[in-house]
Amino acid sequence: xxxxxxRSAAEGARDDVADLVYAKFMSGFADPTRLRIxxxxxxxxxxxxEIVAYLGMSQSRVSNHLACLRWCGxxxxxxxxxxxxxxxxxxxxxxxxxxxxxxVADNASHIAACTRLSAAAEPS
Amino acid sequence: xxxxxxRSAAEGARDDVADLVYAKFMSGFADPTRLRIxxxxxxxxxxxxEIVAYLGMSQSRVSNHLACLRWCGxxxxxxxxxxxxxxxxxxxxxxxxxxxxxxVADNASHIAACTRLSAAAEPS
DNA sequence: ATGAAATATCATAATATCCTGTTATATGTC
DNA sequence: GACATATAACAGGATATTATGATATTTCAT
Numbered sequence: 001x002x003x004x005x006x007r008s009a010a011e012g013a014r015d016d017v018a019d020l021v022y023a024k025f026m027s028g029f030a031d032p033t034r035l036r037i038x039x040x041x042x043x044x045x046x047x048x049x050e051i052v053a054y055l056g057m058s059q060s061r062v063s064n065h066l067a068c069l070r071w072c073g074x075x076x077x078x079x080x081x082x083x084x085x086x087x088x089x090x091x092x093x094x095x096x097x098x099x100x101x102x103x104v105a106d107n108a109s110h111i112a113a114c115t116r117l118s119a120a121a122e123p124s
Numbered sequence: 125x126x127x128x129x130x131r132s133a134a135e136g137a138r139d140d141v142a143d144l145v146y147a148k149f150m151s152g153f154a155d156p157t158r159l160r161i162x163x164x165x166x167x168x169x170x171x172x173x174e175i176v177a178y179l180g181m182s183q184s185r186v187s188n189h190l191a192c193l194r195w196c197g198x199x200x201x202x203x204x205x206x207x208x209x210x211x212x213x214x215x216x217x218x219x220x221x222x223x224x225x226x227x228v229a230d231n232a233s234h235i236a237a238c239t240r241l242s243a244a245a246e247p248s
Numbered sequence: 249a250t251g252a253a254a255t256a257t258c259a260t261a262a263t264a265t266c267c268t269g270t271t272a273t274a275t276g277t278c
Numbered sequence: 279g280a281c282a283t284a285t286a287a288c289a290g291g292a293t294a295t296t297a298t299g300a301t302a303t304t305t306c307a308t
Contacts, residue, residue: 049283071235114192205254
């Protein structure tokens with residue numbers, strides 16, 4: 001996609017509206033728990049139960065995050081009998097993660113030191 | 125970058141630490157104001173004054189967001205006489221934005237309806 | 249040098265928002 | 279009915295963003 005196309009998507013006086021949706025979407029990546037889930041799914045589909053066990057969090061909490069990820073198009077689900085498999089189907093999500101990984105690697109120390117952004121620490 | 129490399133960056137028992145940095149970095153995209161700035165810079169370098177005028181926000185507020193973006197590697201600066209130009213130099217940032225744009229386009233209605241994520245509305 | 253312009257930085261308080269924990273209940277499947 | 283998952287509501291706490299104001303820095307003009 002070209003830069004021109006990028007901008008045309010939200011031109012004129014309503015940049016705000018589009019940016020709100022973007023910001024909303026990007027905030028899906030901006031949570032440690034959801035990131036752990038996404039990265040856990042990089043290796044392949046997982047059942048909800050597996051994810052719950054992996055994270056060691058309440059089923060409710062995990063399920064809510066999964067719903068969040070599903071609604072925004074990060075993941076995809078497939079019913080397998082009683083269980084539901086979650087998977088990363090969209091290559092673009094993987095690609096975004098890869099690019100972000102690379103940028104983070106180049107700026108890790110700076111990011112860590114940035115006082116303006118601070119992802120919430122896991123509760124104790 | 126391969127999936128294996130992606131995961132190896134934060135393996136073992138401390139996935140949390142890496143995910144915190146990632147989340148922090150991604151939250152840079154998760155703010156409407158910063159997104160407006162980034163997208164404004166898609167067309168080329170801009171002076172701080174231009175950005176301030178474009179956004180119609182206080183110089184202090186804009187400058188703080190710019191500092192945030194600069195620290196985390198989103199943008200780059202170059203002094204031109206009295207003014208300072210901000211620009212998007214990293215292609216990966218552009219690419220992330222393009223990919224996100226595409227995904228958002230495919231899920232706009234869902235994202236807008238998602239009650240679990242809600243980028244802050246602009247203050248009135 | 250002196251002063252004005254452009255930008256950066258800092259501090260504080262207030263608001264808004266997210267995440268979490270918890271509990272309960274509603275699905276769908278065996 | 280038992281299992282796996284989804285959805286919902288609600289309070290509490292942590293945190294980001296904002297607004298505001300003041301001040302420091304760099305550069306340019308006189």
